[in-house]
Amino acid sequence: MRNLRLASYGIHGAVGNGLDLDTVLDFAAAFGTFMERGRVLVGRDTRHSSGMLHSGVVSALLSTGCDVVDFDVCPNPILQFAVPLMGAAGAVSVSGGHSPMNHNGLQLIGSRGAYIEPVVGETVLDIYHARDFTQAPWNRIGSASLPGRDVVEAYFDALAGQLDVAAIRGAGFSVIIDTVNGAGCRYVEPFARRLGFRAIPVNDVESGHLAHDPEPRPRNARQVAAFMHHVPADIGFVSSSDMGRLSVVSETGETASEEYTFPIIANHILGRAPGGVVTNCCTTRMLDDVAARHGAPVTKTPVGQAYVISALADEDGVIGGEGNGSVALPSFSRAFDAFLMMGLILEAMAVKRVKASGLIGELPRYHIVKRAVVGEPYRIYRALESVHAMQGWRDGGKLSAVDGLRVDWDDGWIHLRASQSAPIVRVISESRDMQSAENRAIEAARMLEHLL
Amino acid sequence: MKDYLKVGISGVRGIAGETLTPQIACAFACAFGSYGGRGPVVVGRDTRASGPMFERAVVAGLQSTGCKPLLAGIVPTPTLLYLTKKLQARGGIAITASHNPAPWNALKFVDDSGLFLPPARALEFFDIYHQRDFSIVPEADIPRPATLPDPMAGHRADILAYVDTVAIRAARFRVAVDCCNGVGALYSRPFLESLGCTVFSCYDRVTGEFEREAEPLPENLGTLSGLVRENECAIGFAQDPDGDRLALTDERGNPLGEDLTVALAIRQVLDVHSRGPVAVNLSTSRVARAVAEQRGVPALLTPIGEINVTGAMLAAGAVVGGEGNGGVIIPAIHPCRDSFAGMAVVLELMAHTRRTVSELRSELPRYHLVKEKMTIRSDEGVRSLRAVRRHFRNERLNLQDGVHVDFPDRWVHVRMSNTEPVLRLVAEAPDENGARELIRQVRLAIGAL
Numbered sequence: 047m048r049n050l051r052l053a054s055y056g057i058h059g060a061v062g063n064g065l066d067l068d069t070v071l072d073f074a075a076a077f078g079t080f081m082e083r084g085r086v087l088v089g090r091d092t093r094h095s096s097g098m099l100h101s102g103v104v105s106a107l108l109s110t111g112c113d114v115v116d117f118d119v120c121p122n123p124i125l126q127f128a129v130p131l132m133g134a135a136g137a138v139s140v141s142g143g144h145s146p147m148n149h150n151g152l153q154l155i156g157s158r159g160a161y162i163e164p165v166v167g168e169t170v171l172d173i174y175h176a177r178d179f180t181q182a183p184w185n186r187i188g189s190a191s192l193p194g195r196d197v198v199e200a201y202f203d204a205l206a207g208q209l210d211v212a213a214i215r216g217a218g219f220s221v222i223i224d225t226v227n228g229a230g231c232r233y234v235e236p237f238a239r240r241l242g243f244r245a246i247p248v249n250d251v252e253s254g255h256l257a258h259d260p261e262p263r264p265r266n267a268r269q270v271a272a273f274m275h276h277v278p279a280d281i282g283f284v285s286s287s288d289m290g291r292l293s294v295v296s297e298t299g300e301t302a303s304e305e306y307t308f309p310i311i312a313n314h315i316l317g318r319a320p321g322g323v324v325t326n327c328c329t330t331r332m333l334d335d336v337a338a339r340h341g342a343p344v345t346k347t348p349v350g351q352a353y354v355i356s357a358l359a360d361e362d363g364v365i366g367g368e369g370n371g372s373v374a375l376p377s378f379s380r381a382f383d384a385f386l387m388m389g390l391i392l393e394a395m396a397v398k399r400v401k402a403s404g405l406i407g408e409l410p411r412y413h414i415v416k417r418a419v420v421g422e423p424y425r426i427y428r429a430l431e432s433v434h435a436m437q438g439w440r441d442g443g444k445l446s447a448v449d450g451l452r453v454d455w456d457d458g459w460i461h462l463r464a465s466q467s468a469p470i471v472r473v474i475s476e477s478r479d480m481q482s483a484e485n486r487a488i489e490a491a492r493m494l495e496h497l498l
Numbered sequence: 499m500k501d502y503l504k505v506g507i508s509g510v511r512g513i514a515g516e517t518l519t520p521q522i523a524c525a526f527a528c529a530f531g532s533y534g535g536r537g538p539v540v541v542g543r544d545t546r547a548s549g550p551m552f553e554r555a556v557v558a559g560l561q562s563t564g565c566k567p568l569l570a571g572i573v574p575t576p577t578l579l580y581l582t583k584k585l586q587a588r589g590g591i592a593i594t595a596s597h598n599p600a601p602w603n604a605l606k607f608v609d610d611s612g613l614f615l616p617p618a619r620a621l622e623f624f625d626i627y628h629q630r631d632f633s634i635v636p637e638a639d640i641p642r643p644a645t646l647p648d649p650m651a652g653h654r655a656d657i658l659a660y661v662d663t664v665a666i667r668a669a670r671f672r673v674a675v676d677c678c679n680g681v682g683a684l685y686s687r688p689f690l691e692s693l694g695c696t697v698f699s700c701y702d703r704v705t706g707e708f709e710r711e712a713e714p715l716p717e718n719l720g721t722l723s724g725l726v727r728e729n730e731c732a733i734g735f736a737q738d739p740d741g742d743r744l745a746l747t748d749e750r751g752n753p754l755g756e757d758l759t760v761a762l763a764i765r766q767v768l769d770v771h772s773r774g775p776v777a778v779n780l781s782t783s784r785v786a787r788a789v790a791e792q793r794g795v796p797a798l799l800t801p802i803g804e805i806n807v808t809g810a811m812l813a814a815g816a817v818v819g820g821e822g823n824g825g826v827i828i829p830a831i832h833p834c835r836d837s838f839a840g841m842a843v844v845l846e847l848m849a850h851t852r853r854t855v856s857e858l859r860s861e862l863p864r865y866h867l868v869k870e871k872m873t874i875r876s877d878e879g880v881r882s883l884r885a886v887r888r889h890f891r892n893e894r895l896n897l898q899d900g901v902h903v904d905f906p907d908r909w910v911h912v913r914m915s916n917t918e919p920v921l922r923l924v925a926e927a928p929d930e931n932g933a934r935e936l937i938r939q940v941r942l943a944i945g946a947l
Contacts, residue, residue: 062634067528067562071521071555094640098561105520105554148637184514184601185707187548255638 049149051467052174054167055352058142058151058467061095065150067102074103074138076174077154078110080166083182084135086112087128087155087193089120091141091229091287094254095150100140103152104190107138111182114190119252121229121289122153123383127201128193129159136162141229141288144261144370145467160380161352198233202240208378209389213396215242220279221392222295224248224270226260228287230384237385243392246277260286262293262371263416264301274299280395281402285384290351291371292384294391296403304371305330305414307387310405311373312365314394316340321364324357326350327448328461328474329369335410348449349463355380369414369474412458413480415487416472421498423469429497430462430471439489460486462494471498505624507617507803508916511595511604514548518603520555523593526605527559528634529627530591534565534610536635537588542570542578542649544594544740545680547706548603552593556605557643560591564635567643572704573650574681574741575606576836580653581646583612583832594740597713597823598917600706613833614805650685653831654838658692660771660831661842665849667694673845674698674731674747676722679708680739682837689838690735693845698729714738714745714824716753723751732848733855737837742804743824744837746844748855756824757783757867759840762858763826766847767818768793771830774817777810779803780902781911781924782822788863801899803916808833822867822924868933871920872946879914879921882944886912889943903936910936 050064051057057073059065078086086107090096104114115132117125122139129137137155145151154170156162162170173179182188221243225231231250238245248270249257258266262284270282274295282295293304309332312323320342325333326349337344345361347353349368358366358376367373372382373390394405421429433439434451443453443460450463450472458477465472473490477483503510503517510526512518531539539560543549549572557567565588570578575592582590590608598604607615607623615623626632673695677683683702690697700721701710711718714736726734726747734747745756764776764786776790777798787797800810804825811819811829820827825835828843847858874882886901896902900913900922908927915922925936 061637061640062562066634067524067558068521071524071558075521093637095637097642098558098640101554101561102520102524102558105524105551105558108551108554109515109520150637181515181519183516184546184548184603187515187551190550254640254642 049468052171053466054164054171055161055350056151056153058145059149061148061150070099070152071102071106072177073152073174074106075110075179076170077136077138078107078112079173079178079180080170081110081112081135083111085115085132087115087117087125087132087134087137089117089122089125089137089139092119092227092231092252092254093142093147093150093256093287096140099150099152103138103140108188108190109182110180111186111188113188115193116190117193119229119232121233121384123289123379123381123385124198124201124233126155126159126381127204127379128197129155129157131197131200139288142260143288144286144291146259147256158380160355163352163356198236202236204378205385205389206240208375208386209241209393210397211241214392217396219243219281219392219395220246222246222248222270222273222277222279222282223388224267224282224284225250225289226285226287227251227253227255227257228260228285228289230285230289233385241389241392246273246279248273256287262286262291262304264293264303267293267295267301270295271299271301281391283388289384290382292387293371294402294406296406297401298403300403300406302406303414305332305369306406306409307371308367308369308373309333309336309409310394311367311387311390312336313408314390315365315375316342319364322361324354324361324363324366326354326368327446327452328463330412330414330476331459332409332412346448350466351382412476412478413483414474414476415483416474417487417491418470418472419491419494419498420470421494425498426464426469426471429494430464432497433462433493439493458483458486460490462490502919504917506916507620507805509604509606511598511602511917513601514546514603520551523552523605524555524559526627527556527591528563528632529623530589530607531560531563531565532626532631532633533623534588536564537566538568538585539565540568540570540578540582540585540587540590540608542573542590542592545572545683545704545706546595546600546603546739549593552603552605556591556593561640561643562635563633564639564641566641569643569645570649571645572681572684574685574838576742576832576834576838577650577653579608579612579834580832581649582608582610584652592740596740597738597743599712600708613808616805616809654689654692656831657839657842660828660839661846662849663693666842666845669849670694670696671733671845671848672696672698672729672731674700674722674725674729674734676700676710676719676734676736677702678710678712678714678737678739679703679705680737681741682737685741685838686735686737690841693842695845698725698731700725708739712739714743714756716755719745719747719753723747723753726751733844735841741837742835744826744840745824746855748859750856752856754855754859755867757822758785758859758862759824759844760820760822760826761785761789761862762847763820763828763840763843764789764818766843767828768795770846770850772817775814777807777814777816777819779807779821780896780899781922782820783867784865784909784926785862786822799896799898799902802913804835865926865928866930866933867924867926868930868937870923870937872923873919874921876914876919882921883912883914885944886940889939908932908936910940912940
């Protein structure tokens, strides 16, 4: 099936089947036009298509007169950190993130290192649709250069500055890290050296082929769990191909839902110093409970890194993230950052002297069910409207529509939302009781299947 | 008149940032990859500022159609053609506007035999471009580019194997070379030094711009002339930006005129290397034909355009030939215009004959060549050519490319350019007045006097 989505933060689609080079070049030229000859950083993940798309993006940016700093293979959080550090106008990351193989995309990053705000993205889209690109004259075409090694070092120095490195080092951790053959591979060793733990890398070959579905979810963490039984380690991590998301495997081999990542870290951070929390409208209720435990206010946004980071600034929050396994600390950067997440979790273990299973055990238990209902893309919105209008299934629950539909009951909630990156409706149902979470998800999925 | 994107047998040519964009370059690379099928494709470029930008767009387009880009980087066009054949690649793309000024750039497409795409194949390939009918491969089949280290090594070795390096090295020539800030800036000095020469160079930095007019015409070679005189060089070499054309100065720094380069090469190849037919294009000086005919060898006349000359040469088994613009072609090295082969053969001629360049020049028959051009719409151009043909209808006409009129000791050639909206007028006669008279007659015939 063809798949292409132009969203405010970038574009996304099936490579060669929706996400075609002509679209990518024009989109990059639109962003370059918007950047007005500024300096733009370009990085990518390791997918088969990423190098190709990267070349196209650099070419188009140069044609608009932007100078390019070519980071080549680079995790999103490092690229995002580098933008304000280098005083660049922005960045483009060529990455499929958590999307399946054969998919890829461009994420547009503004001068402060955050995904560009939706209203800014609309302007880029307007330029794209008008095909009204700046064409630098032949002697004003941008030039491409390489970043110094010091940029990555500055990143890891700053990251170490956020953490109690002495405590982590003292704990002598062994850590299994599965970077799914993605952009994180080459940075695992320097990261481990800087924080002083022993890394056991898994799926760390930049072969172009992703070792498994790159969404950090329990079903994709089975390899790490299996290793855990043979190679004693204190904790295991699974990241997305762009190092924006992370999930945890305990020392016992329990593959924790990616929903745990944010609450584990929030519990640690807020325990030290409470402050505002920002998350999207379909994140686990564990987070609300953790925030309440520490007396921290929670702000809910639509789904997406851009919204969360933007609200963090608006609300002066101290931590933001999403239930898909992502966390940002505004004191460090404006990016969802798997290295930061790993560092904070190791710090929590070291400082609190608890095992990974202990961090998980500190959280209230919920059962979360995620389903995807496939439908014709252009019918999804109407289907959700129809569900909105229906009364019976809500059963007294409280309805909200920040992004998609959410119904809250005392024991749980359900959220229905059109995906921004695939022609599906995502159904997330959470409850203290596994059966009722399942039942609500099944009922909603049936309703949607009928309408789609 | 707006500058066009010119899509023709010389490739796809336009002004960077105006008519030629990365989007267009990428789409042509997709079409080329679809046309040639999956396999390696050599990609090289000259030194223009827009080169790195177009190279990336071309590389991406090739990858999307499953063609593995073999990156030669900044490389002479003859080397790229050579590599395409030697590496048994599916094809090649040269990113160069050759002798056009720095704002221009172009993509030139090479087939698997290392020749520019012949016109009939170019048409098939353009159809794919226009239909946007690209063979995009699945994501997992996208190949990674590979970089070719020391891309000129094999080409250089084959040239050195062709000439008498012992004689050339023994002569210990002092030579000057003007690289036009082109590919020669990277390759000419080491090449000439490998022939035992002491090298003095100018315009020998890669700046993205050309500090000299790009065509190696006599009026553009003032700096080279000075370099030859100051350093008492035996010869001066002037290249164009992509290293396919070569002009010479004598030991006093006087430019010979780029049409004599091929004449000297023909002399040396026929006398020393192999006897066989010679082919030159219709606008090439009669001096080249005369050198061949003195040696009892026929000189074939071909339409303008490198692929037309090389095609005719291969069909006839020609051993040497080229173009009057300084393009020397020696098929035994590779069937393409090659300034490096040209330099080596001319040095060999000097070493073997122990003559100075001015003496070699004086041994060639004297003709006077006049070149003019008229900016003209193509429909007017067609009418003009018909008028010229009518005017000279009782003379010996060659109509392969425009109108070529041959007299016993002079000729005139009128044609539409393949690269610009101009009519090119070339005439040659034993003296300047004779050549000018032929041009005057042409202008009279087309009512442009």
